[in-house]
Amino acid sequence: MKSPQAIIHLSSSSRIAPLFYGLAIICLTSATSYGSNETDYLALLSFKSMITQDPYQVLTSWNYSFHFCDWSGVSCGKRHKRVTALQLDSQGLEGSLSPYLGNLSFLRELYLKNNSFQGTIPHQLGHLSRLRGLNLSKNKFSGVIPTNLSGCSNLEKLSVAYNKLVGSIPHEMSLLSKLSLLGIRGNKLTGGIPPFLGNFTSMEVFSASGNPLGGSIPDTLGLWKSLTVFYSGDCNIYGSIPHSIFNLSLLVNFSVAVNHLTGSLPSEIGNQLRNLELLQLWGNELTGVLPPSISNCSKLGYFEISENNFSGKLTIDFSKLRDIYKINLQDNNFHGRGEADDMRFIDSLKNCTRLVVLSLAYCNLEGRLPISIGNLSHQLSSLYLGDNHLFGSLPSSIGSLVGLTTLELTNNRLREKIPTTIGKLQKLQFLGLFNNQFSGHIPNSIGNLSLLTLLYLGYNKLEGHIPSSLGSCKELNGLNLAGNRLSGKIPKQLLQLTSLTRFLDLSYNNLSGSIPSEIQDLRMLSSLDLSFNNLSGNITSNLGECISLTTLNLRGNIFRGIIPSSISSLGGLGVLDISQNKLSGKIPQFLDKWVSLEFLNLSFNDFEGEVPIVGVFANASAFSVIGNNRLCGGLVTLELPKCKEKGSKKKKIHFFILVIVISPTLLIVLCCVYPLCKKKHNSQPAQSSGNERFLKVSYNELLKATDGFSTQNLIGEGGFSCVYKGILDSDDNKFVAVKVLHLQNRGAHKSFLAECEAWRNIRHRNLLKIITSCSSTDFQGNDFKALVYEFMSNGSVHNWLHSSENTSKLNLLQRTNILRDVATALDYLHNRCQATIVHGDLKPSNILLDADMVAHVGDFGLARLIGTDLNQNSSTGVKGTIGYAPPEYGIGSEMTSSGDVYSFGILLLEVMTGKKPTDDMFNDGLSLHKFAYMALLAHVIDVIDNDAIVLQSTEANAKKVEECLAATIQVGVSCSLNSPPQRRKIEIVVNELQRLSSSLYGKAESNCTKERCMS
Template structure:
């Protein structure tokens, strides 16, 4: 303690005293603020900052000398010693590596760099942080092995190293962390199995190694984790059986072991264990035996997935005790027991009021489908029982609206295909107002098809084929303009004429009415179904001629009208179609068989059973057509002389032109190869008014696109894409597109009319593709032209996104071979008169699993901003790349910001801009033009709209995430967008 004595009165002494006092107080203050420990922390933080190469949001701008480091962003200090105890810099887009100086923050308790782009090895110096309790380094690109000296962090409770590129095995030293309760190592490249020594960490509550190729078995020692709540080891290549000790973990809530090679059966008598279980996922394994009845005691269960195992025997689970269950997935098992009451478990589902999905596909059930299926949850969206051997009448309770039970008003997917169901369809099916897909084919259903199905205004797919339906085709079904995927009523006993209302199916892709007793003429209105790619009227009693209106079905790939009573000549417009299969056999056609288009390949079409046909390609072996007799007339001599002179002049001109062309260059191989061209350079020149600037509607690096009309007598417009063959890659682009259009057809893909590979009037090679003209232009035009920006509302945008997603789902999941588009962006999305989106430009397409047009190691693959980041690192093109492009496109139309906007630089991106707004700040990033949907919306509708906006942004973020394996599959994207469409309230905009 300082003794305060009287100050000497002399002035020099007084001055000296004050100087000493000031120095003492100042040094005391500095010591209290920046003693040796504080300086260490300050220096360590600066070193950490120095190794961060990108800070797109400027989060570290506060890390400077104008502020005390305890006040820096993301940093907290202890109140007593002013030492750093907390550093949290997650989700800031930071890039760089982690400085070893982090090990000098000796008072650090919480350290998080999650969801950034840190790379390199995790520094071993972290093991010096013996006070550390939480370490979150997940969702970065750290590589190398897990540092062994993490064991020095003796107080560590939570460790997250997931979603990195770590290799090697889990080090034994981890077991020394006796306080560890949370260990997440998922989505790395770890091997070496789940080590038994981990069972020594008795404090473990959550453990995850999901999506690592660890291999091996599940150690019995994990039964020591009495506090375990979550066990996540799906996709780990595990084998062997599930150790019995696991079933003693009474606090377990999430038990996830999907996609392994586990064998054996589940124990039957484990009492009241697993009473806290919420998620049980053992799907895609090789488990056998019955599903034990103790699952009934898991009263908190929300999700049960046992798909694709070898479970067998009677299903004895009492679902009535599972009041919180939302999804039940038991498909591809062997539950059939041949007992009369084996389907009684359906009765117990009536108490499952939250049930959303019920998937019982190919389970070998053999009983009667109980009427109680109509009592299922009014939340049910997905109901699939196809591929069983169910019989009896279809329950009349389905779709009824009793006052207390079974309304099924939210059912979107209903599938009872390939059973033995009989009886009539109930009219109450028409009450399923949310239904999107209805599949009842391959049963024994009879009676008339209820016209009430026409009330299902959102239906996109309807298959009732291979049943015993009679009567006429209900007109209301043909007026379902929503039908876009398929309408299949084939293999029934339907009769009468085909109603003219069939022309209302303008969006339909596939129509199959084959093998019925339909009669009369093929209605001209069928020509209005411009989206058709597949049409079958085979095996009916149709008569008359093929109506000329069918010439508008230019997208047809398959056409089968065989085994009818059709007559007259084969229409020439079929030559212009890009048909892959054409069957005209067993009718009464007469006259000459065409020789162009599909008729040039005898193996691609059939005309058997038409005895009055002649001509055609040689392979058909038909007699030559007789020439029409003409009235003989004597021509004046001078006319003959003029004709001869004219012919000689023409021959001389042609010979001169040929010689001139030969002197310039050798003949193009492509022109020789494509000798059966359907359109010439001269025709395209005329159609586009000489490729004039006034007809120019688009320009690209490899081509120009012109508007034109091929026929003066027809006002139908086309878009002519002329390749700039002098540019590198143009010819390859042309060949890719030709290959693509030979293999794909979908209502949301741009329809090609024909192609041209020829010579222009100067003797140069000429190549062009002719497409159906899209009068509403491109999505890019609507987003970035002054007249378009204020006109696209959220409902239109959602419809467009759903169209594009549907096209990509077709390319990725329904094409053989799989097609990768490679250049998805707004300018390649074209809109027709009804604002339906069509994906075009397949110049960069790739066909997976083939050798056609494989990528070279160099060159542009896509467009900057939309190209997947892994392509820049040399990765091959995959469907994941298209998903990324779709995600960028979605976020662009929702936020009004291009991926290449100036604000997205130095690590900041459109993806991060959107992801940082989730879940609570989505309205801050939505384009203002979209928000006019709120006009006239009540408070409840406004809340629904906000939820839909957030869900849409979430889809875009999920599609554009890195790494590629985490991106959403396009099939899931389609499902989610349809759900959003169905959720949106009906609001006038």
Template sequence: MHSKPIINRLSPSFFIHFLFNVTTFLYFTVVSCSYNGENESDHHALMNIKLMITQDPYGSLTSWNKSLHFCDWSGVTCGKRHRRVTSLRLGSKGLQGSLSPHVGNLSFLRELLLFNNKFQRVVPHELGRLHRLRLLALEQNKFSGFIPTNLSSCLNLEVLDLSKNELVGRIPKEISFLSKLTFLSLGDNKKLTGEISPFLGNLTSLELFSIVETNVGGSIPDTIGQWKNLKEIYCGACNLSGTIPHSLYNLSYLTNFSMPANQLTGNLPLAIGAMLPHLVIIELSGNQLTGPLPPSISNCSRLRYLQLSENSFSGRLEIEFQKLTELRRIHLGDISFVADEMKFVDSIKNCTRLVVLMLNNCNLQGVLPKSIGNLSNQLSYIYLEENQLYGNLPSSIANLAGLNRLHLYKNQFTGNIPSSIGNLQKVTAFYLEENQFSGQIPHTIGNLSSLISLSLYSNLLEGVIPSSIGSCHGLLELYLRDNKLNGTIPTQLLQLSSLSIMLDLSQNNFFGSLPQEVGDLKMLSYLDLSYNNFSGDIPSSLSGCVSLSWLSLKNNFFQGMIPPSLEYLKGLTSLDISHNSLSGRIPQFLANLEYLNLSYNDFEGKVPMLGVFTNTSVLSVLGNRRLCGGIIELGLPKCKETTKHKKRVPLFGKLILIATTFLILISFAFAWCKKKRKNRPSQSLMKDRFFKVSYDQLLKATNGFSEANLIGIGGFSSVYKGNLYEDDDKVVAVKVLHLQNRGAQRSFMRECDAWRSIRHRNLLRIITACSSIDFQGNDFKALIYEYMPRGSLHDWLHSHEAASRLNFLQITNILIDVASALDYIHNRCQPNVVHGDLKPSNILLDDDMVAHVGDFGLARFLGTSSYQNSSTGIRGTIGYAAPEYGLGSEMTVSGDVYSFGILLLEMMTRKKPTDDIFNENLSLHKFASMALPEHVINVIDINILNIYQEMSGFNEAQAMKVEGCLSSIIKIGVSCSMDTPSQRMNMEDVVNELRHILITLQNIEV
């Protein structure tokens, strides 16, 4: 009997296992074979590309390993037939490093996309070996060096984008061999030089050409007329001169014609509209073009952007705007047209998508027609200032419900301001100054809930300030000077906490006393109430205006003495109270000002001889007949010595007096020595301002300086949480100096001196200080501060749980707090102070998330010789210290600005300046700078964005506003952290810009 075949005796599970093994064997055999021959060169090239990438923050190259065939790697595409790499797409991956020359071995490569990364060093000339290459996109990196000339060997190249890098030298004329090239973008390489080579005219397939913001210079060659397929040309701000060649106007497919901010001369062809009928953008602002503005532009029916401002065109404005129904922007400012009667306004009503109308300083004459109200409901910006417009402002302007800015200043408007303006609820800037408006300020002004800036000065307005203005909760500045306004200041105006830049009510007829509520203007910088009829005492509540730097009360009827409370205005630099009826002695604290005018009052007594009182160029005391003394230049009489007749004391009385005095001195000495033996007393270094506290008290308050009470530790000190009084639940922070560390003693003295001189709501409040010995006889020094329950900003940024709760509004408010503190110490206290060590761990948050700047241990006082930095002194913390400090430069306010810029960028990106991704070629500043202006979202911390993404009803317009605010914040950080001190912003401008951003955020409806 025959046995069954062996396959019939096998179990099903064995058979399945056998098939799996065979399949696996065949797969790895295929994978192994694929690396043989030419395919192995692709694998080797890719591995070398990965090898020269030093940072991969998003793990984009994680799949580049031996477990997968390279055709399955992320970003890699292979041909189906030959299994060779045809496309490498790694754009916007945050990759850092250099591009390996081995890229030239990917001989089948058609597309190389590495845009928006951090590649550095040169563009490898080996790219010239990629004869199949069609698309090369290396924009938005840090490539340097010259553009390789042998790119001309890539004869199939269609797209070449090297923009936004750091390339140098000339544009190689060899590029002219790339006959298939349709897209050539080399813009934003500020060190590209030379001229546009006439040989580039050979690129007859070109559709886009961009060299914007380079230093190419020279004239435009006539050979560009050979680019018959050209649709877009961008040559803005690249130092071009000469005339625009006539051959360019023969490029009938041209849609985007942009060459602003150059030195181009000559006329535009009168028939430009017929020659270039497909124009969508014509942007030639900021040149030296002359001749008439061609009426034929009316034929460009697809035109969206008409931007010809700041040229020397002449003649009339004869463009028929009714034909340009696609227009979004009209920029024709600073062109001196022959006087125009404003008839063109009627034709603009057909431009239903118009957003910007800019015709400032154009010699326009006539009445603004009622038809202005029929313009686009999308119109956001009207600039008609500095013309010769007259007559009434038509009430129909209120129909423009989308209006954001209205600039009509320096015209000849008359009549009332129409009450209908209350309908413009989106307007943020309203400028009607230097006209002849009369009547009252309409009550409906209070409806302008988005208003940030209102300027009505130098008109003929009368009546009172409407109390409704108190509803403009976002108002930052108000200018009403030089009118005929009267009455008293409404308290609703003085309670506008948003007012921070200027309140100017000068040269009017206001009367009565200055309300106590003026002290509610805590953020105001400039207050001008001069040339009015105010009377009564200067209210002591003015001391509440803690941010005030400039105050003028001159030419009023104020009386009484200068309130002593004004001493608390530590930021005040200029005070003019001349031509009033003030009396009493001149307070010593006024010596800290930079400008002081006390003339024509009734002050008496001796003029101080320090500070501002020693400089007659910034001081005036004329017309005060009862003053005496002071410096010789003031020409005042000497003060009379007040001598009293001494009574003769009998000898016996003298002996008793001497004996009594001696006994008192002995008693004091005995008591002092006894107390010293028991425990040396603590001494408050703040003498009169603070109570005394002993080492023993601090020991008990902190539970023996226990580790459980330790809340922070630094190079010079440790900080403990404590309770000074058992029956009081007030918690304090005790900063104990490490006196054994070199520099700690000096740090303590610096900080004591700093707190003796400065006070501000955004500075950490010191309670007292202690200088004593401990129980072992060692020196002991400590500073006691108000406890900040929310901890440091560092903890909020770099603790995951905390960071998830810190949103954009909170961050913006914290930045304003810190910037306000720096603005105060830099510009508004005497002497000015440099902090020297600004960083997140030195910024503390209270219960209301208000930020307080602390740790002045490295502070420097400007204009004094105290604690000047030695050449080897410590200057801040690595990552936050300004680069010039590393070269031995003295500490300056611009160094604090740099630290603030880094701090801002750290808050927005949640990346420390010392993170591993940053090295000698990439810093936090560069990381943020590269993202501007279009890719800011890519660097913003995801926690900041989340809160907005989760908001219900969040629409596209709101998203754009938020993104604009994010971009504006990053720009401030980049500007503050420039390497060169002179290029950095000053803190006053920083505060103002941040406040504008905050108002915008608060006005976004969700």
């Protein structure tokens, strides 16, 4: 019997695992029955010994009771009984791959796809000279592609896709002359696509998507005359597409999406690539017109060229593309230069009977929707035409598109009535007509849309009553009718829709009457906004049944009476706004006990009595009671009169008797002196609440605190200042951040004044707390100005997102909390201060995190107080930071709160995607805003930063996570629109983020992995 060393002929660097070595010695007695095949036998035993998990027990048959040729997954040749194939795809196997597989010298196929193998790919596989197919995809292999694979001279198909491989495609692979399939997608390979791959003249399938390869597409790939599939999306590829590629007449699928490709498409592309079925070019920088010859790609089914810079008029004759099922051209510039018939190409789509998706949003199209839109395929499921310049009416023929589940026409100029035929779209789930100029009544026929889940009709010119037929939309979970001219009462049928769980927004209309008692049926509703109507009567006690509310806004109505005690059951409220009504009575005691309440607005009513000082009332920035003249007490900063002490009735009687019997002279004296005393008392300055006295610090103290402004203590640097970490002796050795102004830089002094003025007027838990300021001279007699802030131990959001020094990353819960904190701070600055404050420079580096990861907005150097003399808004002044500043600032417009909203939208998208707005990929028309908008129409999970993804434990929860992610990205997109009037109000954003946070984390697990989410 041969020794194990003789049997296992591996390189001298290989070592047998101790466990396997012992097993081999024990089993050699049985192995002798295999004769010359014991090498295969031992190699398979070694493979099994390195498997740590076998959930389906596929390897239980691998024992001495069966010949190894009868083991599961093993195939042998009939003549020599040598192993020719090992096929164990999708068996849930975990472990490492044994190097002794290299001894299976007759092996032709090794298929281990979709398992959990880890470690490196053994270089001993290069000994398998007969190997024709190797598939190790969808595992967890790391390291590089072994150069020894070049020894597999007969290899035809090689796939190592979806692993964690690094490095480049080794040059030694040029020896694999028979290779027809190369699958490397979903790894971390770099080094570009090597030109030598063009020598593989038998290549049929090349799949490299999702690697940071870089470089350009080699012209030599035009030698792949047999190529049918080419995938190189998201590979960081630059340059143009070589013209030789367009000569590959057998090409069926061609995808180079999400790269940095430039140039235009050849005019003859449709004549050269007649077999094309998939053309995916989206997310590049391609220019020029779409060649009309694409009409000749008669087999084309999937056509996606969105997020490029294509221009000119659409002249493709789609009538020839009878097999097409998806057309996504959005986010280009197809305006026909003054011609008002940009939509005429719709006529040619009537023959596309398989069309499922048509997306033309953000295309700068101008014109009327033709009647022929009703001739589109009955298979059409999604129609996106939002954010264009469409005008005229919505044709009644739209009712013929009976397959529609999504109809999105937001942000256009469509007018006249909503056609009643829209009620024929029985499968419709999403209807977006938001922000147009529709007029007339809401058609009753909308009630026929029994599957409708989201309805956006807000900000049009709709009038009349809210149709009671909406009560028939039994699946509706979100309804927005805000910003119209609707009148009459709220129909009770609408309030009986128990499916309404997300939001009901009827704000900014002319609704009247009281809140119907049927409101109690909306027990699962998260957000209710009835603000700015003409609603009257008492606030119904039935509102207390809406126990899932996180936002309740009744502002700007004519409600009277007291706050009903039943409202105490709404303990989950985060925002309660009942300001600008005619409510009276005392502030209910239950309001100061709600731990979730983040903002309470009781302003401009007729409340009386004492203002509490606990709960939400302990934070002056978290509530407002202005405009209630009969309130007393509360925080000192409110400057309300003190509440009168409650004495006994007997003392009051004695007092009045004394007044009656007192001499007239003394009474006159009292009447004269008391007002003077009161006036003197009221003229004394109110003391701030808590310990708000500012410290006095000198230049010398700050110099000492920062160790002489040492570079080792430098934690940030900007155009106007440097920020140092320090320890302040005069403040109990507390860590502080010292911002030293560069007074030699133009605008620095003005920045200092702006920041000081801003800090005089604001206090909020989500604003950076200022400790003091210093305006002095240094030891050389130069002016010195500095601001001293509370030190934020967790640094800036920018560092968490982009610094390589941060090994830990922000999870999804932390990101959503940060965004909510920032939005809350902005809402305070814009709406809760005496004078509106515009921050002017909102970006991740100005968002700081304390020890509890609570976000604080800082750096008010560009702030502007609306309505004050301080104005940082000169036409020559700096306005924000490139990438975050809204486009109107670039043409000299004044700083506004809407500009802050734009910056917040960009900030949100950066936090969620992990991409800076100044990333190299965003140029020539492609922006972070457009990148995110595109994701909303595809799979939003694909653009979310990998470190942020949180998974739920069930498929239903995973779907819920993706829906919440999409809704969050939608908030960022709607805030960062180019047109200021179309951007969301920050108070609406706060409510939406609060709702999403509650929806996402109400029952979610916050420590799940991306793999669990995607499974």
